[in-house]
Amino acid sequence: MSRQDGIGGDWLPWLIPGFALVNLVVFVPLWLGGTLAALLTGHGWQPPPFTLQVYVRLVSGATQELWPGVPSYLVYGGAVALVLAGAAPLALLVRGFVRRRREPRSLARPRELSAMTGKGLEARARDLRPGLKDVARLHPDDTGNLLGDLVPAGPELRSSYEDVELDLMAPRAGKSTGIAIPRVLRAPGPVLLTSNKSDVFTVTRQERTRVGRVWTFDPQGIAYTERDMWWDMLSGCDTIEGARRLAGHFVSSVNDDSSKKDFWIAAAQNTLTALFLAASRSGATVNDLLAWLADPADRTPVDLLRDVGMTAMADQLQGTVRGAVETRDGIYETARQCVACLLDPEILAWVSPDPYRPQFIPEQHVLGRDTLYLLSKDGGGSAAGVIAGLADSVIRAGVVAAERMGGRLDPPMTAILDEAANVCRISDLPDLYSHLGSRGISVVTLLQSYRQGVRVWGEAGMDALWSAATVKLLGAGLDDADFVDKVARLVGQHDVRTPSYSRSKDGSSRSVSYRQEQVLPADKIRALPKGTALLLATGVRPALIRLRPWFREPNAGPIAAAAKAEVQAITDRAAASWSRRESRQVG
Numbered sequence: 001m002s003r004q005d006g007i008g009g010d011w012l013p014w015l016i017p018g019f020a021l022v023n024l025v026v027f028v029p030l031w032l033g034g035t036l037a038a039l040l041t042g043h044g045w046q047p048p049p050f051t052l053q054v055y056v057r058l059v060s061g062a063t064q065e066l067w068p069g070v071p072s073y074l075v076y077g078g079a080v081a082l083v084l085a086g087a088a089p090l091a092l093l094v095r096g097f098v099r100r101r102r103e104p105r106s107l108a109r110p111r112e113l114s115a116m117t118g119k120g121l122e123a124r125a126r127d128l129r130p131g132l133k134d135v136a137r138l139h140p141d142d143t144g145n146l147l148g149d150l151v152p153a154g155p156e157l158r159s160s161y162e163d164v165e166l167d168l169m170a171p172r173a174g175k176s177t178g179i180a181i182p183r184v185l186r187a188p189g190p191v192l193l194t195s196n197k198s199d200v201f202t203v204t205r206q207e208r209t210r211v212g213r214v215w216t217f218d219p220q221g222i223a224y225t226e227r228d229m230w231w232d233m234l235s236g237c238d239t240i241e242g243a244r245r246l247a248g249h250f251v252s253s254v255n256d257d258s259s260k261k262d263f264w265i266a267a268a269q270n271t272l273t274a275l276f277l278a279a280s281r282s283g284a285t286v287n288d289l290l291a292w293l294a295d296p297a298d299r300t301p302v303d304l305l306r307d308v309g310m311t312a313m314a315d316q317l318q319g320t321v322r323g324a325v326e327t328r329d330g331i332y333e334t335a336r337q338c339v340a341c342l343l344d345p346e347i348l349a350w351v352s353p354d355p356y357r358p359q360f361i362p363e364q365h366v367l368g369r370d371t372l373y374l375l376s377k378d379g380g381g382s383a384a385g386v387i388a389g390l391a392d393s394v395i396r397a398g399v400v401a402a403e404r405m406g407g408r409l410d411p412p413m414t415a416i417l418d419e420a421a422n423v424c425r426i427s428d429l430p431d432l433y434s435h436l437g438s439r440g441i442s443v444v445t446l447l448q449s450y451r452q453g454v455r456v457w458g459e460a461g462m463d464a465l466w467s468a469a470t471v472k473l474l475g476a477g478l479d480d481a482d483f484v485d486k487v488a489r490l491v492g493q494h495d496v497r498t499p500s501y502s503r504s505k506d507g508s509s510r511s512v513s514y515r516q517e518q519v520l521p522a523d524k525i526r527a528l529p530k531g532t533a534l535l536l537a538t539g540v541r542p543a544l545i546r547l548r549p550w551f552r553e554p555n556a557g558p559i560a561a562a563a564k565a566e567v568q569a570i571t572d573r574a575a576a577s578w579s580r581r582e583s584r585q586v587g
Contacts, residue, residue, distance in 0.1 A: 029083050041070055106492070106519040108535075108543035110150060116157045116537070124160050128440070129410045141186040145414075145442060147473070147535065148178070148545035157545055159471045159537070161412040164437040165444045166469035167533075170477025174531050175446050176200055178547030179473070180416050183444060184208065184371070185550060185559070189411030191371040192394050194387055194424040196378050198223040198570060200416075203550065205373070206562035212369035215360050217390060219347040219383045222375035224573035231360045233351035233386065234289075236393050237280035240273065240313065245392060245428075247272035250338040250385035252425040252456070267320070268334035274317040275301050275335075281308040286342060286352055293339070296321060296332040341383045351386060362390075362397035366413055378422035388424045391417070395432065395441060402439035409440030418446045421456045430461045433468035445469075450483040472536040475547075476528045484522045487534070491519045491542045 035047045048066045063072045114120045125143040126132050132142060140146075144158035145165070159165065169175050176199050184191055184204040191208065193200060201216070201223050208214050218225045237243040251269045278301035279289045292301050302321065305314035320331060342348050353359075365372060374391055376383040395415060402409045415436075417424050426432070429445070436443050445465070447453050453462040466472070478484050493516045502509050519542075525534060535543045550556060 029080075029086075035067075041074065106541075108150075108541040110155055112540055113150065113155075113157060113543060115540070116144075116147070116159065117155045121158055121160065124162075128160060128162055128408065129412070131410050142188055145444075146182055146186060146548060147471070148533065148547045151532065151544040151546055156548075157535070157543070161440060161442045162437045163442065163470040163537075164433050164468065165442075165471040165473065166465060167444060167446050167473040167475070168448070168450055168478060169446070169473070169475030169533070170448060170479070172530075173476040174533075174547050174549065175418065175475070177549040177551065178531060179444065179446065180418050181550045182548060182553075183414055183416055187414040189369055189409065190366050190398075190413045192374070192391060192413070192415040193372070193418065194374040194376075194391055194416070194420065195418040196222070196376060196423050197419075198375065200418065201373050201375065202566040202570065203559060203563040204371075205566055207559060208371040212371060215365070215370060215372045216375070217350060217360070217373065217387070218375045219344075219350045219386065220375070220377045221346075221577065222377065223373075223570055224577055226573075227349060228357055229360045230349070230354045230357055231351055231390055232353065233286060233389060234276060234280040234284075236396070237276040240277060243276040243280065244269070244273045246276055246389045247338075248427045249388035249392060249425065252427045253341075253382065253385040253388065254338050264330055264334040267331040268338055271317065271320055271331055271335045272338065274305065274313050277310060277313060278302075278304040278308075278317075281305070281310065286348060290339070290342060293332060293336050296328050339385065341385060347383050347386065360390075362394045363401070365394060366398040366401045366409065369411070374424070376423040378419065382423065384423045384425060388426050391415070391424050392426050395426075395436070395443075398441045399436070399439050402441070405440075407439070412440040412442050415441060415443045416446070417443065420445045421447055421452045425456050427457070430457055430464035430468060433465055437470065449478060449480055451480050470538045473533040473545075474525065474528075474536070475533040476530045478526055478528075481522070484525050487525055487536075488518050488520055488522045490536065491525075491534070493518050 031048065035045065039045050046067055063070065063076075110117070115124065121143045122138055125138065129142075132138060135142075140156075140158070144160045145163070147157045147159055149156055167175065167179055176197075180193065180195070180200045181203050184193060184200060185207055190212075195201070205214055205216075215229055216223065216225045217229065217231065218227075233246070237246055247269045250272060251265055255265055275289050275292055278284070278292075279286070282304040284304070288300075292298050299318075299321070302314050302318045305311075305317065320328060322328075342351070360372070372390075372394065374387045376387045378384065398409055398413045398415075417426075417429075420426075420429070433443065450462065450466075453465060456462075457465060474487060478487075496515050496517045497512060498515060499510060499512050502511075520534070528534065531547050531549065533545055533547060535545050537543075551560060
């Protein structure tokens with residue numbers, strides 16, 4: 001057996017060049033460091049020759065013999081400085097190589113996302129917002145909505161204010177901290193937020209008071225805020241369209257699938273439409289409307305509709321009233337169930353005229369930089385119908401204002417529909433998505449899953465919402481196997497290069513084969529880490545981004561302090577509220 005065929009035969013021939021390379025790496029920095037040290041200390045340029053004797057003296061520490069008068073520590077210090085200076089660019093190269101190796105294969109790279117970064121995004125913002133054309137330097141928040149950072153090392157990605165967004169993430173996957181809160185804090189114009197929790201409210205309220213008035217619509221005491229506003233719920237019901245839309249919001253709040261309306265649900269919506277129209281046209285109150293519902297035989301709304309010239313609508317309502325008693329009572333009972341939340345006097349007060357409190361007017365809100373928080377519980381007793389009605393009225397007011405401005409709101413309005421499937425069921429939201437972005441209304445709908453949206457808008461409605469959204473973020477915890485598999489197919493496949501080696505007595509051979517694999521298999525999408533999301537944007541390849549939680553931003557300290565004070569204030573108000581309840585019970 002020869003030496004090369006024995007133990008170590010594969011690496012032994014490399015010892016000699018390796019040893020030479022090590023000595024070269026040691027010798028050159030010492031030689032050059034000592035020479036530079038002599039020059040800097042005033043001893044002139046004295047490079048010693050490249051000889052073995054010089055090498056031995058450098059390694060043994062006899063540098064004084066090579067550069068008389070130059071301390072040894074300066075020689076070795078200069079050598080260390082040169083090594084560090086040379087290592088810096090090498091480290092950057094290695095770092096860049098490692099980052100490129102870590103980039104998700106076959107997903108979008110920075111150069112493919114130029115429209116969502118830098119000058120491309122700024123140019124688009126100037127085209128969309130006439131008010132920015134003469135601004136020399138734009139603030140990043142004026143150019144678009146922050147989405148996050150491209151994995152693994154950036155750049156920062158933003159969507160334009162023309163985009164409408166759909167975000168699907170499981171609970172506690174970063175919807176509030178990484179999406180809702182940053183959007184509210186960074187919004188350049190008016191803000192609308194719906195939620196069933198007070199977390200976004202507590203973090204952002206103080207900051208939003210710095211840019212405009214804060215309106216808090218909290219009929220069920222989510223944040224235990226005192227009522228300091230009221231909204232005329234019937235103000236937009238003076239047309240059949242407006243009355244039908246409001247009726248639809250109340251019906252959707254109790255109907256699990258708005259695409260499947262049985263006879264009773266459809267009839268209840270028609271009846272509520274007529275009653276809302278009669279109340280709005282005649283100047284009646286919500287209390288009057290509830291009284292009409294309580295007594296199906298009451299002809300007052302029929303007469304009011306005839307008095308204002310709505311004869312056809314009056315005849316339809318009269319037909320329902322004069323129908324079979326069992327059918328009429330069933331329709332009215334269904335209608336009463338739809339608006340049951342208004343029987344709560346604390347909820348009713350928020351939508352009834354109050355001369356001692358300011359009135360919230362959607363048409364004024366969309367023209368400023370105010371903030372509207374719509375808070376409601378989900379489940380039984382929810383004020384979801386009222387919340388959806390108010391949110392819809394603000395969005396429609398934004399559309400009208402945009403048309404008067406020439407097509408777009410400037411600054412744009414930010415509408416964040418958190419828990420949209422629970423507390424803000426706008427039945428035709430999928431249809432609205434197709435044009436709201438072009439009106440300067442940047443809408444973000446947050447859902448826990450695709451199936452949750454199907455439950456509210458049906459398969460066709462959710463498909464329409466998915467298709468109309470120009471930006472989609474899919475975060476951690478998506479457990480719907482069919483949906484995740486669909487996303488994996490949308491992300492696509494790529495070629496995987498597989499080398500193979502074979503060895504025989506005649507020698508060795510190497511071959512390469514290719515096979516197709518999914519870029520992100522379904523199990524990888526489901527197992528996305530918290531704080532990351534798959535970005536699907538119109539016109540670009542899918543990308544993986546890292547969300548930017550508000551508490552990791554440079555200005556998080558003051559915001560966190562204000563949020564802590566807000567939480568304490570809510571705690572104090574809650575304690576006072578429970579104390580008053582106990583006092584009433586004792587009394």
